[in-house]
Amino acid sequence: MSEGDGTASSKLSEDFNLRASLMEKLPLEIKRRVRALKKLQYETVKVDVAFYKELFELEMKYDVEHQRIFNQRKAIVNGEKEPDDNECDWPSDDEHPTADGDDVDKLCNEVDKKAIVMEENNKGVKGIPEFWLQTMRNVSLLDEMIQEHDVKILKHLTDVECKLHSDEPGFTLEFHFSQNEFFTNKVLTKRYFFNYDISPDEPFEYEGPEIVSTKGCVINWNPGKNVTVKVIKKVQKKKGGQAKRTITKNVQEDSFFNFFDPPALKDLADFKLGQFIRDSIVPRAVLFFTGEEVAEDSDDEDGDEDEDDDDEEEEDEEDAEVSFV
Structure with missing residues (x-):
């Protein structure tokens, strides 16, 4: 302190x-x-x-x-439906803001040229490719969780839904995926449970229902595709010039997909993230996709300490063969 x-x-x-x-x-x-x-x-x-x-x-x-x-949003995103003129009757995002100066005109012209090239390259593309991946990457809290090895998997993410529980207080987040080489699940789920109980010790601190527990799901990874666990094989030399031996150990890898394997103990950060996805990401996805909606950055406590730990781990893994389970 x-x-x-x-x-x-x-x-x-x-x-x-x-x-x-x-x-x-x-x-x-x-x-x-x-x-x-x-x-x-x-x-x-x-x-x-x-x-x-x-x-x-x-x-x-x-x-x-x-x-x-x-x-309807899901159908458009995944190319199952092409919106008609009436459904597209909304002010265009392509209109350039009013401003003075040659630099602005030059920038607008460059943007227009790139847009033409992208339009040519994307002819015949259905829906909005990588809609949910881009939406998540535009949210700093989620972007920090996404590792490079997660990106190719999240390109298969077709929808994120929130289902309210009718039998008990809570909700379930559903992440839908197209067929892919990484796992066999079509849907990954994370359940959140809350209660309305008044704390007998602090009754006047009540501010509404609180999330009290979560339940993830089992991801059925295909062999060699589990990005949440890495296998480290290291050759260890014995004393006296004896034969070498190979040591193998499994180490948890940073990955967005650890989200579906929540800690056994209560994790306030995990609770807040689930609530944020429910209240903001799911209902306002298009605004995060376009960058119009900006989420507040979370406190990055112990950031330096985490980086130091990563450095130490990298040093330990020098000259080691690393692969996924």
């Missing part, structure tokens, strides 16, 4: 002790009334619980309409 943190913590402790001291000095009649107010406060928390439960039911009601729209 830094000196500044210690000072702030000490100040908070002093403030708390001061307030507690003032409460103790209040007349008994006022203390009694304060207890009555706290009981009323608890009643408002119970009303909040009822509100959030009903809000979830309302979400489920309108989720039917959302899914209808998302199915």
Whole structure:
């Protein structure tokens, strides 16, 4: 803890002790009334619980309409449907912003030339190739999770859906993939469960339902294609000039697909990521794809420490043969 943190913590402790001291000095009649107010406060928390439960039911009601729209989006993205003129009746993103100067005109001309070349190269292409990969890469939090060896797999990602649970509070994120050489699953899932319980220890901290656990899925990797585990083979020399021996060990590899193998313990960062995908990525995918929507960067704590660990691991793997399981 830094000196500044210690000072702030000490100040908070002093403030708390001061307030507690003032409460103790209040007349008994006022203390009694304060207890009555706290009981009323608890009643408002119970009303909040009822509100959030009903809000979830309302979400489920309108989720039917959302899914209808998302199915249309999926059809266009995957080339199953070509939108007609009426469906494309929306202001074009190709219009250049008004600005002065030759540099702007030159830049616009260059963009137009590149667009013509891309249009020629993409003739006959259906849908919007790599829509979800690009959408995810435009979100810094997800882009940090995606490794180079993940990219070729995520090119097969055809849709991301969120299904609300009707039997228990929670939701499931579904990642749909086209047939590929990496795994046999058509859909990878991540389930999130939350409850509406009021904490008996801190009832006034209630701010709505909280995610309390997650459940991933088993990815059926094809042989040699599991990018979440790397096999390190290293030749070790024995003392006295004896014959060499090969040591093999499996090491977990950084990969986006570790997302589907959540930690056994509660992970607040994982909970927040799932909630973010549900609330923002799924319903507003096109805006992340175009770059119009920008997510706030998460705190990169212990970044330097992680980099140091990576360097040490790389040193250990020098002269070693590395492959995937």
